Amino acid sequence: MFNFDEEHYLQLGRDAYALREKVENLADELTKKGFENLFFIASGGSLALTDTFEYIWRTKSKIPVYSEMAAEAVLKENKQLNERSLVILQSKSGDTKETVAAAKYLKEKGITTIGIVRIADSPLDQIVDYSIVEKVENFAGGDPENMVLYFLLFRMLYNNGEFPNYKKFADELENLPKALVSVRQQADKKAEEFAAKYKDEQYQLWIGSGSLWGKTYSYSMCVLEEMQWIKTKSIKAPEYFHGTLEIVEDDTCVVLLRGEDETRVICDRVENFTKQHSSKFTVFDTKDYVTEGISDEFRVIIGQLIMTGVLDRISVYLEKMRNHSLDIRRYYRVLEY
Template identity: 45%
Template sequence: MLGFNEPEVLSQLASTVALRPRIDELADRLVDEGFDHLFLVGAGGTYAQMWPYEHLARRSSTLPVRAVIAAELVASGDAALGERSVAVFTSVSGTTEDSLSAVEFCRSKGVRTIGFTGYADSPIARAVDVALVSEPKAWPFDPQMLLFMGRLLSRRGEFAGYEKLADELAAIPRLMVDVAKQADPSASAFAEAHKDTDYHFLVGGGNLWGFTYLYSMCILEEMQWLRTTRVHSAEFFHGSLELLEEDTSVVIFQGEDETRALTDRVEAFARRISRDVTVFDTRDYALEGISPEFRGLLAPLVLDTVMGRVSKHLERVRDHSLELRRYYRVMDY
């Protein structure tokens, strides 16, 4: 497949799920020692990737958990930051300046810090109290975060079936390769049909809202310089729907959690207005070996894999490299 190195993908994803023993040990230690607040800290895409796990905690746990933007945390502070707090950071390169500043800020408050990254000698890996390192460039962080939050909530008696889930996640590398292969033809077709489309309206909800935000901002805007509107499916009928016209490209991300009906409602309305509605639905993928009760939790990882194929084909048809930047890490700001 175009721009797809299967052995590399398998190896990178395998390195993420191989962290399970260390993640289990870490989560157990945190629960045994005790803490009162959990901060999931990121910048850009890594901030968006924290939302599904705030969402998971919010719907099943009384533990105060919130996703926060690294730079805002440093600028505004948080009254809950202290020795009874834990902060989790993710960074592919381990060099994101805003996240590094947030690590240092948290540590100055006595917060215990944890980092997931692909480089053991990176600034963030060296700065956090505990670094859990996968292979370089391994993305996304969903396997690690799902294991971490699953174990943590399980130990608190707030997540049933963690051991079963964690065992099933061992199949993630092969499953995601299968998802990529299945998605590739439709990804190519979408890219061909939207070669000249310069505006996309993206919708998602539940644990896919973070991915919706991520794909809109970090891929279509940052990597393809396309204009987008992104809106949560529960908020669709409060303003943004007025931007729809009959030729508006509406891209809907549909998962399998309890918010599915909210996104179905958006799709039904959008099809009344626009002739260009595309739905990317995790239900279309078999995910053999994953129990039905866990499928919804994997939606962000599945959609990241599917849309990774779309990104590669957009790069091809638009002759616009995904690595090309005008400002990000190019100019000082």
């Protein structure tokens, strides 16, 4: 495939899977210690990545889960965030300043923190109570972070009697990197065609729901806006019908990300409406992609990664066809502000 190092990707998958025992032991320790609620605290794409976990956790667990933007978490009091909370913080670089500040704030309050980072000895790695360091370099995607969160969160659900099939799931995750290479192969042609057709659209409306909302939000913001400087609106599928749909005209570029969770029927409604009113409408549906070695019962859980595979292929073609590197920024980490 164009601009995809399969062997490198598979190696990252093996490295992430190799963390299984370590992460499961941590999950067991945390379960034993006990916690009253679970928080995800991060910024931007790292917070959006956890949205799918929050969605699924809520459908399975009696333990409340919340998420907070790091910059807000340190400023305001949240009465649910206390010394009986368990907080997961994530930052690839390990030095995202809002997230590092949040980790310090939590430490001072005596709240248990887990960090997921890619750089050992980075500020976040040093501050948190428990750190999981991935061996990942030169890879923009969040696939390894998802793997770590599967082991951590679903093991805790299992310990809590809320996900009995954990062992089967975790065993099957060994097949996931290969399945996700295959997803990229299956999606490649459609992604290339999408990029060719819409590369010059200066505004794109992206719609998603349920467990794919975080992905919809972050692809719009962190790839199209941040890396390609294309204006976007991302909107939750149910909300689309309460305002945003009015801007749709025949030449409005609209994309729907459809998954396989409970909210799929809302996406059907989005499709039925939008295909009648825009001739620039595209649906990407996780159901179109086979993931060998992963049982159907786990498809929703890995849905975000299936969609990531599809969207990653769009990104590389946009980069090439627009002659706009995914790595250049005007402001972020370029200017001080």
